[in-house]
Amino acid sequence: MSPEVPVPELPEVNPPATPLPVPHDLPVPHDTSARLELTETGEWKRVSPKYVLVEIVGTIVNAVVVCGGASLLWLLLGQTWALWVGIIVLVASIINLVFEPRRVRSIGYLLREDDLLFRRGILFQRFVAVPYGRMQLIDITRGPIARWLGLADLKFVTAAATASVSIPGLAEADAENLRDRLVELAESRRAGL
Known part of the structure; x- marks a missing residue:
């Protein structure tokens, strides 16, 4: 049997890191008092109410073009998937038209x-x-x-x-x-x- 040789202790290569001091004047991320209160920054200016008409016309033109193309594909080439695409676009356009005035007021x-x-x-x-x-x-x-x-x-x-x-x-x-x-x-x- 061989005699046991004592293993010398090695110094630590990476000593434990000491935490860095945190400046006390920085806001805490979850501190809501340091956030920008958007309602208190001043008076918001809105866009013209006539802009609703621009958005409505754009939505209707897009719906007519897509639904017209889908209808042609369905009627002339018998592509049933085009009928479903046209229906989905039509429903989405109607929903969009309902919310259009509110979306414009939010700008x-x-x-x-x-x-x-x-x-x-x-x-x-x-x-x-x-x-x-x-x-x-x-x-x-x-x-x-x-x-x-x-x-x-x-x-x-x-x-x-x-x-x-x-x-x-x-x-x-x-x-x-x-x-x-x-x-x-x-x-x-x-x-x-």
């Missing part, structure tokens, strides 16, 4: 000190804050129905290539005034950077 924007806050949506709400200094392009677009109603869409392209925000359904004069104001704010913020 709004708010000019704050350092950014523009935009909201939209009923069930799935979206809030976007666009800092003035990040705005690179402010564009006004007008579709045929919107132009007939005197409306325009204002689109912002920011420094992030994938980030763009569009405020639809503004009166043309409001869109132009808001564009000029945002260009002025963006230039002053970029000059201050």
Whole structure:
């Protein structure tokens, strides 16, 4: 039998980490008092009520095109799946038409000190804050129905290539005034950077 050789103890390679001190002035993630209260930030401006007509016409045109194509496939080529697609699109369009006025009323924007806050949506709400200094392009677009109603869409392209925000359904004069104001704010913020 071989004699037992004592094994020397090795020092710890990775000593236990000591926790880093947490600054006391940072808000706790679950602290609701540190969150932005969107109802108290100012008065939201809504888009024109005439924008409902633009959305309704768009929904009806899409439904007619898809249902018409599905009907042709069903009648001429005997594709029964096309009939079901047409029925589903028709039902979805009717439901969309019912909720269209409420969806348009949910669209709004708010000019704050350092950014523009935009909201939209009923069930799935979206809030976007666009800092003035990040705005690179402010564009006004007008579709045929919107132009007939005197409306325009204002689109912002920011420094992030994938980030763009569009405020639809503004009166043309409001869109132009808001564009000029945002260009002025963006230039002053970029000059201050």
